[in-house]
Amino acid sequence: ANGSGLKGRHILITAGPTHEPIDPVRYIANRSSGKQGFAIAAAAARAGARVTLVAGPVHLPTPPGVDRVDVETARQMMTAVEAALPADAAIMVAAVADWRTDAAAGQKLKKDGSGKPAPLTLVENPDILATLGRHAQRPALLVGFAAETEKLAEHAQAKLARKGADWIVANDVSGDVMGGDDNSVHIITAQGVESWDHLPKDAVAARLIEKVAHALASRSD
Ligand code: C5P
Numbered sequence: 001a002n003g004s005g006l007k008g009r010h011i012l013i014t015a016g017p018t019h020e021p022i023d024p025v026r027y028i029a030n031r032s033s034g035k036q037g038f039a040i041a042a043a044a045a046r047a048g049a050r051v052t053l054v055a056g057p058v059h060l061p062t063p064p065g066v067d068r069v070d071v072e073t074a075r076q077m078m079t080a081v082e083a084a085l086p087a088d089a090a091i092m093v094a095a096v097a098d099w100r101t102d103a104a105a106g107q108k109l110k111k112d113g114s115g116k117p118a119p120l121t122l123v124e125n126p127d128i129l130a131t132l133g134r135h136a137q138r139p140a141l142l143v144g145f146a147a148e149t150e151k152l153a154e155h156a157q158a159k160l161a162r163k164g165a166d167w168i169v170a171n172d173v174s175g176d177v178m179g180g181d182d183n184s185v186h187i188i189t190a191q192g193v194e195s196w197d198h199l200p201k202d203a204v205a206a207r208l209i210e211k212v213a214h215a216l217a218s219r220s221d
Helices: 035-046 074-084 128-133 152-163 201-219
Strands: 010-015 020-023 026-028 050-055 066-070 089-092 099-101 122-124 141-148 167-172 185-189 192-195
Touching (some): 035 050, 035 066, 035 089, 050 074, 089 128, 128 141, 128 152, 141 201
Parallel strands (some): 010 050, 010 089, 089 141, 141 167
Antiparallel strands (some): 020 026, 167 185
8 A cells, every 4th residue: 555654764775786897898797677676666655755766777767756876886886875874774675796897997808819718807896785784874774685596594694694784685586586577585584584475576565665664663753
């Protein structure tokens, strides 16, 4: 239902992949479509929140009533997220690239004719969720996602502690979830694991936003 459960709240959401440039024409990316994050942003706006959606490169329309900030790289996403604080809740749905090249080449890389592997050095990107987990302006409710292909609950449980998040929404991406319209999720909290039915991403979004509204209401005013 379209209530006003999040009226007066600021909800910060990341969505989509990031692109990490290798040279002027190539980049490192992943298969994230941004659909789940955009659906959550839409649901939060419908629930009356002020919504900041920091989006990586995706081909999706901006949901009604959502403030969208487009970024390309993980470092740009980190900057945009910090600039959007404070927020009552942050839901980090983006599939942020774990690595970038140490320095993007200024010119298109060329084969040198030797048949040797190209010299690509990867360095770790900032972890946006973990940074928020220990931030001076940490949102009261911090939600991460975990795309796993095996040992779902176990990996997600470990992520909860490591990232300093309140909830981890774990989804099994061994099938065709990335780019698809449905999602099968488990919500991992300090209280345990809640497994939801296989649902359309819009329904997962509506249910998650209902849970966020409930949690924020029980924490303050
Ligand atoms: O460690 P892993 O990438 O599996 O963690 C996924 C969660 O962490 C997601 O919520 C994702 O948005 C967030 N994340 C992030 N910054 C990164 C890597 C992941 O915010 N560099």
